[in-house]
Amino acid sequence: MTMTSLARRGLVPGLALLVAVLAIASLAAGPVRLAPSDIVAALLGRGDDAIRTIVTEIRLPRAILAVAIGGILGLSGAAMQGLLRNPLAAPSLFGAPQSAAFAAVATISLGLNDALSWGLPVAAIAGAFLSVFVLVAVAGRNASLLLLILSGLAISSLAGAGTALAMNLAPNPFAALEIAFWLLGSLEDRSMRHVALALPFIIPAALILYMQRGAFRALSLGEEAAESLGVGVSRLRLVVITGVALGVGAAVSVAGTIAFIGLVAPHLMRPLVGYDPARLLVPSALTGAALLLAADIAVRIIPATTNIKVGVLTATIGVPFFLWLIVRERRSLAGGVA
Amino acid sequence: MSEVAHLLVADGVGVAYGGCPVVTDAGFRLDAGRLVALVGPNGAGKTTLLRALGGLAPSTGRITVAGTDLAQLPPRERARRIAFLPQGHVVHWPLSARDVVALGRYPHGLADPSRMGERDAAIVDAALARTDASAFAGRQVTTLSGGERARVMLARVLAVEAPILLADEPTAALDPRHQIGIMAALREEARRGALVIAVTHDLGLAARMADEVMVIDRGRIVARGEPRAVLTPQLMRDVYGVDALVTEHAGEPVIVPWTAP
Numbered sequence: 001m002t003m004t005s006l007a008r009r010g011l012v013p014g015l016a017l018l019v020a021v022l023a024i025a026s027l028a029a030g031p032v033r034l035a036p037s038d039i040v041a042a043l044l045g046r047g048d049d050a051i052r053t054i055v056t057e058i059r060l061p062r063a064i065l066a067v068a069i070g071g072i073l074g075l076s077g078a079a080m081q082g083l084l085r086n087p088l089a090a091p092s093l094f095g096a097p098q099s100a101a102f103a104a105v106a107t108i109s110l111g112l113n114d115a116l117s118w119g120l121p122v123a124a125i126a127g128a129f130l131s132v133f134v135l136v137a138v139a140g141r142n143a144s145l146l147l148l149i150l151s152g153l154a155i156s157s158l159a160g161a162g163t164a165l166a167m168n169l170a171p172n173p174f175a176a177l178e179i180a181f182w183l184l185g186s187l188e189d190r191s192m193r194h195v196a197l198a199l200p201f202i203i204p205a206a207l208i209l210y211m212q213r214g215a216f217r218a219l220s221l222g223e224e225a226a227e228s229l230g231v232g233v234s235r236l237r238l239v240v241i242t243g244v245a246l247g248v249g250a251a252v253s254v255a256g257t258i259a260f261i262g263l264v265a266p267h268l269m270r271p272l273v274g275y276d277p278a279r280l281l282v283p284s285a286l287t288g289a290a291l292l293l294a295a296d297i298a299v300r301i302i303p304a305t306t307n308i309k310v311g312v313l314t315a316t317i318g319v320p321f322f323l324w325l326i327v328r329e330r331r332s333l334a335g336g337v338a
Numbered sequence: 339m340s341e342v343a344h345l346l347v348a349d350g351v352g353v354a355y356g357g358c359p360v361v362t363d364a365g366f367r368l369d370a371g372r373l374v375a376l377v378g379p380n381g382a383g384k385t386t387l388l389r390a391l392g393g394l395a396p397s398t399g400r401i402t403v404a405g406t407d408l409a410q411l412p413p414r415e416r417a418r419r420i421a422f423l424p425q426g427h428v429v430h431w432p433l434s435a436r437d438v439v440a441l442g443r444y445p446h447g448l449a450d451p452s453r454m455g456e457r458d459a460a461i462v463d464a465a466l467a468r469t470d471a472s473a474f475a476g477r478q479v480t481t482l483s484g485g486e487r488a489r490v491m492l493a494r495v496l497a498v499e500a501p502i503l504l505a506d507e508p509t510a511a512l513d514p515r516h517q518i519g520i521m522a523a524l525r526e527e528a529r530r531g532a533l534v535i536a537v538t539h540d541l542g543l544a545a546r547m548a549d550e551v552m553v554i555d556r557g558r559i560v561a562r563g564e565p566r567a568v569l570t571p572q573l574m575r576d577v578y579g580v581d582a583l584v585t586e587h588a589g590e591p592v593i594v595p596w597t598a599p
Contacts (some may be wrong), residue, residue: 213449214444220430220431222430227413229442231413231444259370277431
């Protein structure tokens with residue numbers, strides 16, 4: 001008992017340390033390998049000019065975005081799982097990033113937005129909101145696994161079809177290439193401009209979701225019991241959808257679709273927090289940040305003729321993981337455990 | 339108000355789902371310290387009435403709690419005054435039994451059970467002890483037997499320390515020992531000063547344990563009062579459509595549904 005509570009107390013600081021180490025590694029990794037001392041000097045505004053430019057203008061925005069986006073994806077996954085009381089719930093399975101990408105692509109194709117305007121995250125957030133809202137509305141109050149997965153599949157297919165249509169109608173190959181960018185999530189060549197575009201949405205989203213932690217715990221007993229404990233369940237549903245849409249929409253608008261972090265991160269952390277959906281939130285966010293940082297470092301290290309996109313890497317790891325989860329759930333369902 | 343307000347008053351309460359009336363014109367005044375058994379056939383509206391009394395189902399008419407209109411109470415305040423035990427004892431995550439019971443302190447502002455203050459911890463421990471669940475407080479609820487889980491869920495509503503406790507079929511799917519144990523714990527709660535309303539199908543237990551029986555049939559309260567006066571062979575025929583053996587053993591009422599004509 002004391003051992004586990006000790007381990008629990010050390011969990012968040014430990015994960016924070018891991019994120020910090022990976023963030024520094026992310027500043028060091030790339031075509032020009034840098035020593036930690038160079039990085040510290042560059043961050044403090046000292047040292048070689050070229051190194052300073054590499055660190056602060058090329059690698060720092062990338063590391064910040066990896067932390068923010070990985071963090072909000074992990075947090076959104078944990079929040080959705082808490083709301084729907086289902087370990088298979090995650091924004092990416094429900095078509096939220098795909099819908100956000102479609103909304104972004106549509107506004108660009110229609111000439112309503114360019115890639116660095118405020119309209120872009122707003123459109124992406126609206127797309128994500130709509131998809132999660134439709135999903136929760138379709139799946140309803142006592143969302144079963146099957147209903148969630150099927151409606152999520154329908155929504156992401158629809159968003160995918162919309163994006164494909166936009167590509168199909170693209171006036172030239174360059175436009176098609178730009179659209180493809182949203183499908184292959186990446187943190188390459190991002191600037192502080194992108195950071196400034198995303199953080200004003202991601203930070204409030206994180207706060208909104210974090211503030212619902214007590215309600216998620218009460219929801220462990222089902223909606224009726226939660227309501228009787230003073231949780232406004234329909235209000236909670238709307239708040240969580242809004243938080244997830246803000247976070248995922250903003251993430252997609254600067255980095256494209258990066259899938260499965262929201263599914264994997266909470267799953268890794270759940271046994272370590274005693275399956276408590278409230279205590280799950282912060283460790284999931286930190287794990288999401290660590291996972292995306294690590295993936296983004298990996299794509300720079302893996303030898304390949306062209307750069308592998310980080311979204312492709314997370315999907316290649318995430319999909320088998322998802323399959324494994326389904327197999328596990330199938331066993332537990334067959335075993336009759338509710 | 340010069341007159342002391344009753345703890346729970348329903349006045350012309352009705353609930354309709356999709357335009358179809360489920361509960362019609364329910365009216366009563368109930369005071370603290372009573373165990374009331376709410377009985378009636380399946381689909382009579384017991385759960386619906388209980389939900390309305392808990393502020394969990396939209397209803398017409400008027401419900402007051404210690405003189406305050408239920409609809410005017412903010413959710414947290416309502417949750418502190420009325421504890422509600424739903425059917426089925428659902429827990430979606432394998433939380434520890436103690437964490438589940440600690441959720442009873444949520445309406446009192448307890449955000450994190452791992453950082454419980456002394457007072458909350460004492461209340462949680464006492465609730466576990468009263469339902470005889472202290473022994474498995476550290477275990478995951480999903481690993482408990484049905485009877486153990488029912489005791490943990492009851493401890494959860496006791497931990498709210500609300501003056502009103504509503505329980506929806508708390509003894510369903512339990513073995514006889516646990517049925518008696520749960521009802522005894524509810525009666526104990528009433529003796530401690532709470533108003534307890536329990537929906538049940540176990541008429542024998544209701545007749546023995548409850549201070550009052552309220553019979554609901556097709557959405558209307560058709561009888562109310564002291565168990566022996568209410569649960570007569572005639573009522574069993576009229577409401578449940580069964581001939582029942584109604585007798586006494588060791589000074590206590592015994593009801594055995596016998597044949598369905």
